[in-house]
Amino acid sequence: xxxxxxxxxxxxxxxxxxxxxxxxxxxxxxxxxxxxxxxxxxxxxxxxxxxxxxxxxxxxxxxxxxxxxxxxxxxxxxxxxxxxxxxxxxxxxxxxxxxxxxxxxxxxxxxxxxxxxxxxxxxxxxxxxxxxxxxxxxxxxxxxxxxxxxxxxxxxxxxxxxxxxxxxxxxxxxxxxxxxxxxxxxxxxxxxxxxxxxxxxxxxxxxxxxxxxxxxxxxxxxx
Amino acid sequence: xxxxxxxxxxxxxxxxxxxxxxxxxxxxxxxxxxxxxxxxxxxxxxxxxxxxxxxxxxxxxxxxxxxxxxxxxxxxxxxxxxxxxxxxxxxxxxxxxxxxxxxxxxxxxxxxxxxxxxxxxxxxxxxxxxxxxxxxxxxxxxxxxxxxxxxxxxxxxxxxxxxxxxxxxxxxxxxxxxxxxxxxxxxxxxxxxxxxxxxxxxxxxxxxxxxxxxxxxxxxxxxxxxxxxxxxxxxxxxxx
Numbered sequence: 008x009x010x011x012x013x014x015x016x017x018x019x020x021x022x023x024x025x026x027x028x029x030x031x032x033x034x035x036x037x038x039x040x041x042x043x044x045x046x047x048x049x050x051x052x053x054x055x056x057x058x059x060x061x062x063x064x065x066x067x068x069x070x071x072x073x074x075x076x077x078x079x080x081x082x083x084x085x086x087x088x089x090x091x092x093x094x095x096x097x098x099x100x101x102x103x104x105x106x107x108x109x110x111x112x113x114x115x116x117x118x119x120x121x122x123x124x125x126x127x128x129x130x131x132x133x134x135x136x137x138x139x140x141x142x143x144x145x146x147x148x149x150x151x152x153x154x155x156x157x158x159x160x161x162x163x164x165x166x167x168x169x170x171x172x173x174x175x176x177x178x179x180x181x182x183x184x185x186x187x188x189x190x191x192x193x194x195x196x197x198x199x200x201x202x203x204x205x206x207x208x209x210x211x212x213x214x215x216x217x218x219x220x221x222x223x224x225x226x227x228x229x230x
Numbered sequence: 231x232x233x234x235x236x237x238x239x240x241x242x243x244x245x246x247x248x249x250x251x252x253x254x255x256x257x258x259x260x261x262x263x264x265x266x267x268x269x270x271x272x273x274x275x276x277x278x279x280x281x282x283x284x285x286x287x288x289x290x291x292x293x294x295x296x297x298x299x300x301x302x303x304x305x306x307x308x309x310x311x312x313x314x315x316x317x318x319x320x321x322x323x324x325x326x327x328x329x330x331x332x333x334x335x336x337x338x339x340x341x342x343x344x345x346x347x348x349x350x351x352x353x354x355x356x357x358x359x360x361x362x363x364x365x366x367x368x369x370x371x372x373x374x375x376x377x378x379x380x381x382x383x384x385x386x387x388x389x390x391x392x393x394x395x396x397x398x399x400x401x402x403x404x405x406x407x408x409x410x411x412x413x414x415x416x417x418x419x420x421x422x423x424x425x426x427x428x429x430x431x432x433x434x435x436x437x438x439x440x441x442x443x444x445x446x447x448x449x450x451x452x453x454x455x456x457x458x459x460x461x462x463x464x465x466x467x468x469x470x
Contacts, residue, residue, distance in 0.1 A: 081435050081438045082431040082434055083395070083430055083431070085398065085411055085430070086397065086426075086427040086431045089411050089423045089426065090428075090431075092423070093238050093420060162465070165305055166468040168306070169305075169306070169310075169469060172308040173310050173398065175310070176412075176415060182311075186308070186314050190314045190401065190402065193318065198311070201311060202307070202315060205307075205311060206303070206306045206307055209305075209306035210303065213302070213306070
């Protein structure tokens, strides 16, 4: 280890002294991380729910919607950030547009899977009971589509938490800021703390959504 | 957009058509070669590790929860963090990049191949047994062909994500097309930045199309129409 020779110190993976004096700094990063993630997932969901319903009702919309967002989804986030910089600069908008677009693809796809999985008999029964189309959608079809929608929300949230770290290259990043600092200063503590916290955040969000799913879909608990 | 938009497009076009950017160690062919080399090596190692694990676990149906849980934790790992940690441990060079990309490639392939084998109809397996298939021929000749669509969907997801994430290699002093984006940002060189972004986007889309084609070829003709579209059953993921 040349570092050890020249500087006569070995940087530990976590310097607890550094961590204990930098707790507010770390918490601020966690907070920015959560905010960036929440905006991306909630806005993505708000866009994809109506889009998914429209594409389910009019199947000619299905292919164009899935293709456009599929192309967007395939493009790496760092390339989209770069393409947006001339227009929206180094800003939250530049970070959120790609993140929201990715979530729209994941969620539209799962809304469609969920709505497609509603058995035709159930729809017949609902029609027979006198449900109008909109009421049938809200009270019968969407609740039955919830398992697929929740599965999409979990994938979207966990991947967003990972990708948010990359927004550090455009000056945001939440925990990604600490990773970038660890890289630039060759200082292990912020790097390890941020990576571990990002994993914990993702697993915690996944668990939280799994809990919400159990609560929202009580009839599926036995299965 | 307006006038600035046109100017930007023009300068990107000029950058991309400048012969100087098509030769030498920082030329587009070299960077593309580095990008492909890193991606292909990582995906290949990932396939060698992930597919046997997923297929064997799915065939026997044991330790399934363990496999899925490990791969869920694997998905929670931020690609940027794991790349920088690998760089701090192994230093400069391709090794840390390939290790990190391989680690990211494995989870979707394990999950999808496990689910693919689990989803094989038990009646089909019974029928194969009744026809006198032994364990290994049954796995190779009955279960695997039925599982190919989902296994390939996993490989495709991983490969596209590895190509996308290889862009970040430039952040830890690696090569690849990400170099133009990272250098463009550092030098405030917009034409370089945007040309890099376009090249990276084009490569990711080309990978997706190529693998979609490969998937069509590899799926046995007899089972193409049997099941619901793979897209709705495969688990997707995005790391970059």
